[in-house]
Amino acid sequence: RKEVEQDPGPFNVPEGATVAFNCTYSNSASQSFFWYRQDCRKEPKLLMSVYSSGNEDGRFTAQLNRASQYISLLIRDSKLSDSATYLCAVNPSLAGKSTFGDGTTLTVKP
């Protein structure tokens, strides 16, 4: 089993739709969690950290479910500009390294 797994998609949604991605992790001792966005031919960029209490940034909401060992990213009111690959990253300890998922591709269509 991979340390971090994501549904590769692609997710094709119309503008205005709500879409959610999950990312499962195998190490129950994992301590920090992140979502990154990567546009085509660009570097990954930090989208948001995922806290135990969940967090929200505008149209984006991230949640952590420790019992089931997954994190989620919810995007409301999708925009064309949200089209990208979304990578999750999980860190087993603060001194350790983040392991990245293989990414979920989202295409938002007019």
Added chain:
Amino acid sequence: DTAVSQTPKYLVTQMGNDKSIKCEQNLGHDTMYWYKQDSKKFLKIMFSYNNKELIINETVPNRFSPKSPDKAHLNLHINSLELGDSAVYFCASGGSGDEQYFGPGTRLTVT
């Protein structure tokens, strides 16, 4: 100001050559990383340095040698380049919570 910069952005070279990629961060972070992203877009960690010391060395051929002259710089030297080394190489800088900030990438093509 660019937080994490890499040079060169593109690198085209022949098999057997030796090449270097440079990375610099101005975020004041102690930790820096090298990642390889292959044609299937999978992002894999290669090395991690903390304050100039190697802390992570994944299963990478010893043709790859990182060097950190100071905590703001982490360079990658590759000897005897092979076709399979063609990929995008990203440098990243790690914050206190291990959030990472990536450089723009170096697209390496070995012919």
